[in-house]
Amino acid sequence: MTSQQNSSSKPASAALYPHSSRYSRIIGTGSYLPPRRLSNQDLVDQLAADGIETSDDWIVERTGIRARHFADAGVTASELALPAARAAIEAAGITAADIDLVIVATSTPDMVFPSTACLLQHKLGIAGGAAFDVQAVCSGFVYALTVADALIRTGSARKALVVGAEVFSRILDFKDRTTCVLFGDGAGAVVLSASDTSGILATELHADGQYAGILCVPGSVSGGQVTGSPLLRMDGQAVFKLAVGVLDKVARSVLEKSGRSDADIDWLIPHQANLRIMHGTCKKLKLSLDKLIVTVDQHGNTSAASIPLALDLAVRDGRIKSGDTVMLEGVGGGFTWGAVLLDF
Template sequence: MFPSRPVRSVILGTGAYLPERAVGNDELALTIDTSDAWIAERTGIRQRHIAAADERTSDLAVQAARRALEAADMPVRSIDLIVCATSTPDNTFPATATALQHKLGARACPAFDVQAVCSGFVYGLSVVDAMLRAGQATTALLVGAETFSRILDWQDRGTCVLFGDGAGAVVIRAEPDQGRGVLATRLAADGSHYEQLYVDGGAGSDGRVGHLRMQGREVFRHAVGTMSNAVQETLDGVGLTTDDVDWLVPHQANRRIMDAVGRKLGLTPDRVICTVDRHANTSAASIPLALADGVGKGLIRPGQLVALTAMGGGFTWGASAIRW
């Protein structure tokens, strides 16, 4: 089935879920050599949420998905495509998206995972957008969900203080092109940086995994350049400039990175959505969590131009331009 006229992928609703337990920097300082001042000064992070022992990635995802469906005023039966961006699946296989589909009570439809680490949501958005515009689905659920606490070395203060758990979701529908929706997306990767951010073991959210390893300085250096360049290239492709951008929603990895990306793009901090202080780095969940936060606070409004950008392990990176 193919559309009879041009369509755009329009975001109709956003949803977010954070585990109940919030861990502040002072609590981490009780078990590792760190402090609230040390973490906050270097990262902007004040707290992160940690999934309960019996919470799996799909459990977080289903909560965010239900809230996105409610915000969109769409019944679950309307969903005919489910994509889950995650690096911490419930199991190595099957896809966490299929567990999400079952827990939601959604009808039989394509359901699969996208794994691009912190760039996962942007990669997932590109896939969903392409499928909707090709007529392979009408209404999609895109979720970014992570339980990164399961793959952290809690004795490594250089990494364990940076990450948290959470899930964010969006409901996206193909609608006749009236200027709203996803305008463009650009993706890239460079595997020569594979060992600068990786996990030295398997994958899963049941505890039987390796640990995250990162060369922080290299990640920082590449993140600023790749994220800002991706935004610029995406805007150039549709004849827009950073002056047209109302909101930048970057991957929430580190406040210093986000500030530097904003400066390179000529965007003041008051045009950058920031949740890293409350959520820490939630990998593929960070952008949809920040989107839900911006929408919920009335910052992101219909008609505004929103730019998304992220970089993750691999390295992978990308950006999207959306007319809200």
């Protein structure tokens, strides 16, 4: 607990809900990666068979990625989400029946509708509580956690299951070496519970649709046919330039809202997209790199799953402990971005 936290019995974030002493805390985390792991060299060999040239050195130098996991054919986002959800529920010391809200952040849902969250809810053997998806691409988990926090604070839920789950391998163009080497599949989950003591201190979300074209899958379904392209398109340089600036601003904004400073951050978990972006964000916050949680080297960019995957890994290996202050921040297609500051 920091000195600033001790200075007042009421967290600064309570100003968002002035008539409530109800807060939300993460009480359990979980994650799941599909078994099929592809090293850079595995992917290089696969692409070479199709006449696409790249190399392990090229991938590592530009992104920091060394491996990723791909789901087998037919495996859906809800199927990846299920073991991650069960692990989070077990870690929380509750049962699935205690969950009264399910939010899944995904850009690769099982189907057009119903939501992946509804399908996951059914697979968990529960019913009755609200269940819906959030689509904010790589910012999705930060968006979903923010929504769950608000619903708990206002009394609409007591225990929320918040999941990021993606099968991005289904929307990659394996003829485009600049994008197909970046992404992977996986799922991460947390259980967020109502509490008398603060956990989530401050949140902030943003979007700017004028940048929709720099990262998108410009396709849809109409009349039983796919219109446009169902494959990912990205302007990497434009994304890089925008990401570093907005992540710094939104991180500083949630620090200000919560009455904390960058010196209070014990751990930084940014969206795991590119190691250079992550290092840049860390340096702007004047944090040493040993406070940065990194999984992009082994997972690739798992979009909405990347932050909860990294969070669960750091909790389970003992780095993140009770009382630590953690900054989560995401940036993704839309263009969307946001941050959550929390005491674990």
